[in-house]
Structure formats: C-alpha cells, structure tokens
Amino acid sequence: MPSRNNAAAGGSSSKVKYSKLANSDEGYIDLQFKKLPTKVPYKAIALAIILFVIGSLLITIGALLLTGYINSSYSDTTWPVLIIGILVFLPGFYHLRIAYYASRGYRGYSYDDIPDFDD
Incomplete structure (x- = not known):
C-alpha cells in the first residue's frame, strides 16, 4: 500500500496509509448498516408513567x-379537571405503549421512538 507523509498537518512525520476501495462494494461498507444497540430512556419512561397515573x-x-x-x-371545575386529565x-x-411494545420486541417499535432527555 502506498503511504504519504502528512506534511500539511503541521509538518509531523506520521504516516497515513491509503488504499483503493474494491469496485464490487459500490462505496458501501457493512459497518454503516450495522444496527447500534439502543439504550432504554429510563427518565422518559418514568415521566410517561407519572403522566399516565396523574x-x-x-x-x-x-x-x-360529572356524575355527582x-x-x-364549585360545579364549574368539573370540565376543566376532566379536560386536563385527558x-x-x-x-x-402513548409513550408507555411504545415502551411496552419495544420491550416485547414487536416489529416497528423501538426505544428510539421515545424522546430522551439526555440529548
């Protein structure tokens, strides 16, 4: 493999090796199709549980x-309590359903669909 000095990066003497890509892979590598392990967004699931319970x-x-x-x-507080509850x-x-189906491994459901607070 040919090597080239990296003189443009401050004149260091480190050598970087270059090689041609194979013509049969059409510019794709297997690593870009590898599925990364998803982490479980525990904070978002805890918030979803709290919202669900409240x-x-x-x-x-x-x-x-409403039923009496x-x-x-104060009878005028009935509808606001019901609407805020909904x-x-x-x-x-919604987020608990996604977390449940993702934990069970259903197709089309992933923890990536739940917004995470760590971002």
Whole structure:
C-alpha cells in the first residue's frame, strides 16, 4: 500500500496509509448498516408513567364530579379537571405503549421512538 507523509498537518512525520476501495462494494461498507444497540430512556419512561397515573387520577375525579358521586361546591371545575386529565393522560399512555411494545420486541417499535432527555 502506498503511504504519504502528512506534511500539511503541521509538518509531523506520521504516516497515513491509503488504499483503493474494491469496485464490487459500490462505496458501501457493512459497518454503516450495522444496527447500534439502543439504550432504554429510563427518565422518559418514568415521566410517561407519572403522566399516565396523574391523567388517570384526574379523569377518574372528573368523571366522579360529572356524575355527582363527589359533591362539589364549585360545579364549574368539573370540565376543566376532566379536560386536563385527558390532556395529561394521552402522552403518558402513548409513550408507555411504545415502551411496552419495544420491550416485547414487536416489529416497528423501538426505544428510539421515545424522546430522551439526555440529548
């Protein structure tokens, strides 16, 4: 293999070896198709669990307020509690579902689909 001095990088005497690529691989190497191991986003899953639990609790309280099982002195708080419960429940449920299916190895589900806080 031919070698060349790397004189442009400050005149050091290190030698870099170059070689031609094979014509049969069309410029691709196997390493670029290798799937990297995915790390589990524990913080995002913990947040999804918290959102799921709080949303479920608010939906339950809102439903009980709406049906009259819980007497409220302020009846105008029923719908906001129910709506906030739904808005908190949905992202928690969505990310927990992705985490569950990814842990079971279902096709099309990966931990990469869950946003991570470490980025």
